[in-house]
Amino acid sequence: MIRKSMLVTMIVLLGFLSPAWGAGSGSLQQMAAKNVDFFTAYCPVMALRLQKQQMIAGEKVIKLVDQVEGGLRLRTMLRDSAGNTVAFSRFRKGQTVFIRGLLQTDGTILARGIYLMPAHLSPTALNSYSFVRHVPDWRPDVLPKK
16 A cells, blocks of 8 residues: 555656556556556667657657646657757657656556757766756646637
8 A cells, every 4th residue: 555655646746647648548546556667768769650659769669648638738748958849850760868757568658758868978977967867847738728
């Protein structure tokens, strides 16, 4: 029980809403019940699937999030190493990325954030980036009321 309540607290702090992003269903309690694992990686992009909004990196399928829940739209944060927003089309095979997301039961990753990074950073240099040390706020888009 303690493990699940700690997981729920971590999920709330990290800003995740649903284990089934993209499927349009799920809740925080379902995520805690499934014991979802968090995923971070600093690795090269192996392949891009622009039409599917996916990339292969760290030998994992990384899926971008674009989900509407409760009048809010959550999308994967795509940033450069300075924290500026970039388009998914800017990513290329061979570039190095820092990824933060959720490991799904099928082995795929739902990406909360993907950062375009310099290659070959030492662990000390990598940790100099604030978004590596601390999870940045995830600010959802508020959708207009109909």
